[in-house]
Amino acid sequence: MKLYKVALAPNPTKVMLYIAERDELGVDMGIEQITVNTVKRENRQPEHLARNPFGTLPVLELDDGAFIVESLAIISYLEDKFPDNPLISGTAEEKAHARDVERIVDLRIASPMGGYGHAVNSPLGYPPDPKRAEQLLEQMQTPLDYLEDLLSDGRNLLLGNRVSIADCTLQASLQFMRFVEADVFGERPGLRAWDERYRQRPAAKQVLKW
Numbered sequence: 001m002k003l004y005k006v007a008l009a010p011n012p013t014k015v016m017l018y019i020a021e022r023d024e025l026g027v028d029m030g031i032e033q034i035t036v037n038t039v040k041r042e043n044r045q046p047e048h049l050a051r052n053p054f055g056t057l058p059v060l061e062l063d064d065g066a067f068i069v070e071s072l073a074i075i076s077y078l079e080d081k082f083p084d085n086p087l088i089s090g091t092a093e094e095k096a097h098a099r100d101v102e103r104i105v106d107l108r109i110a111s112p113m114g115g116y117g118h119a120v121n122s123p124l125g126y127p128p129d130p131k132r133a134e135q136l137l138e139q140m141q142t143p144l145d146y147l148e149d150l151l152s153d154g155r156n157l158l159l160g161n162r163v164s165i166a167d168c169t170l171q172a173s174l175q176f177m178r179f180v181e182a183d184v185f186g187e188r189p190g191l192r193a194w195d196e197r198y199r200q201r202p203a204a205k206q207v208l209k210w
């Protein structure tokens with residue numbers, strides 16, 4: 001299998017962290033990782049559009065030549081394909097909670113965070129937009145409080161003491177925040193401590209460049 005990815009971008013980084021975490025758990029999925037340079041617009045060239053008509057990353061190419069083009073679908077596929085030591089584990093209720101928290105992180109935090117980064121200090125050169133930045137920051141307050149509340153019982157990671165896909169999704173977006181020198185956590189010591197802890201993990205040290 002091949003993972004087409006690019007460093008720094010949150011959705012590919014989410015999958016790269018997931019693969020590195022599974023690797024730490026002893027699951028070698030044998031995935032070759034290939035960079036597609038988005039700055040050079042390689043993701044909009046016919047070669048990549050043949051893999052994914054939407055031109056986005058990540059893309060997982062299966063051994064039979066099929067492609068999966070959504071980051072969460074890639075993770076779900078790898079959970080099914082390599083069922084030993086999965087990241088989504090436990091009872092049906094625990095698995096539902098793990099997926100729920102990941103969706104909350106992705107849809108309610110990571111998504112506005114991407115826009116926020118571009119509104120304050122766009123690496124693609126978009127002009128600063130303080131009004132939009134303020135609106136997006138406002139949108140993130142309730143979900144950030146939700147995570148701070150989860151962490152208030154002293155757990156190490158978002159779902160407890162075992163790494164989850166929510167940790168991967170949140171950290172992948174925070175790398176982008178660090179790159180654009182933005183900070184959305186405010187007065188949330190639990191999230192700040194989680195961030196420090198997560199970045200000490202071998203998977204984080206291997207994948208994160210910022």
Ligand SMILES: N[C@@H](CCC(=O)N[C@@H](CS)C(=O)NCC(=O)O)C(=O)O
Pocket residue numbers: 009010011012038043055056057058069070071072
């Ligand atoms: N819903 C998709 C979103 C993928 C996505 O938007 N990827 C971004 C990087 S984080 C991308 O490829 N952007 C380049 C482009 O759209 O040209 C997923 O979860 O994989």
